[in-house]
Amino acid sequence: MNLTVVTVVSGRHEHLREQIRGLARSTRPPDHHVVIAMGDHRIVDVVADADTDTGTATVRYIDTVDGRLPLAHARNLGAQVAVTQGADILLFLDVDCIPGPEMAATYERACSDSANARSLLCGPVTYLPPHRGRWSEEELIAHTNPHGARPNPAVGAVDSGSNYDLFWSLSFAVTAPTWGQLGGFFEGYTGYGGEDTDLAATARASGIGLRWVGGAHAYHQHHAVSSPPVEHVDDIVRNARLFHDRWNRWPMEGWLAEFERRGLVARTASGRIQRLGEPL
Template identity: 50%
Template sequence: MRTAVITIAHGRHSHLRALRAGLLRQSHPADDTIVVAMDDPELGRLAAADRLSGIVMDVEADTSALPLAAARNEGARVALARGAELLIFLDVDCIPGRGLVASYRAAAADARWSGALLSGPVTYLEQPGPAGYDGERIELLDAPHPARPAPSPGAVVGGEDRNLFWSLSFATTAATWRRIGGFFEGYDGYGGEDTDFARLAEDAGVGLAWVGGARAYHQWHPTSSPPVQHVADIARNANVFRERWGEWPMVGWLQAFRERGLIVGGVGDEVCAVAAGS
């Protein structure tokens, strides 16, 4: 099963180096890698410095609201044109565990799971020391996010809650990708597009499965909770989602923003608007 790993990126150069070093350590390497560089020409030179096969695609982007959904679709389009039968999407912040590619391949080859969205457990790492993370020992830090299923390596379990899908690390066969139709490109910037994708998958009759061996390790970077740096994107995308699906996504974040005076309106039947100046 010809496999391509697709990563979209703008900045995060050291994170991409660690991701690609992880791909070089795989027990079963990917056949192809696709990096979609969103308005970041330096990524091509960075990727050329390692021994991975693949290409870097440069796409124009408004860096104030990166086209995450469209970039993933473009990466998939190119991967499929290059013969991919299995698409693995891996966030630029993620270091793949050694068994990630092999585990996704094994699940996709299993008739019980081949038609599902395949997701792997992700560990959120603490801030590293001056030397960075030791990629050779990254699995020793394994502590998957508690809000999502984390089967043991070698196990795959079906998932019922579509809201648990995340785009940090997932895989789909080429046939399933085409069945879903890709990400809806009406979202710009952070938030909502992966929840929408899970709804599209459900409407297409595509289930969700959690692949225990497809472990990844999310590298630390500065953030906030709720992610106030993305309030304008999240509010705008929440409106798009509600218009499409009749309900609000990211309800916890919207409520937190409203309590802080960063958005106006409610999270029920009212329109959620970005506060002036956002």
């Protein structure tokens, strides 16, 4: 099967280099790697500098939207390019993630099983500590410690899931026909938050399954974060409202509750989320 990795990126140049190196040393390197650069013209040079024996990735450039990253549109464009290049399996991998050596092969086996073909397939994600220099394969394996909020089946096992809110777009695979049935990410979302939860809600509403794939390890490289992500409060409020309009429930409840506790947002009498100082 033709397996294509789709990565969207703005900045994070060294993280992208590490991902490309990881793909090159995979037991099953991808047939293609599609990289969508959002408002970052340097990505072409970064990819060329990180070129390996697997060949240079296909890079497409798109502009930001009023300074916000169009993540949903970028991922959809990446999938479109991949399908045009003949992809049977789309493997979406966040730019911060280094693939484990068996990740692509494990996803491919899961997608090849007819019981999983019409599903979102999700592997475990380990959050790495700060690190100087390149990560070796041995170091990654030694640091394997998947995030405890999501299932982590035994290697070789594929478990069915029912809590679609646990879906993350950091690392997942889907067959091209199932992607076509999904219709991709809803492009009304821009900036931070919401689009991956929306995709999972679309999958559930469409009868598309959720599968947890044991052994399809991805390793998330360290970068500074805030909790809650107050620098993205405007994006999160806007995208949460859009999600509520589409699905009649609120996503990102933990973040919204903490923003409310800090006086950054409030709930109106009608139950809407109101940004502090925003006109009614």
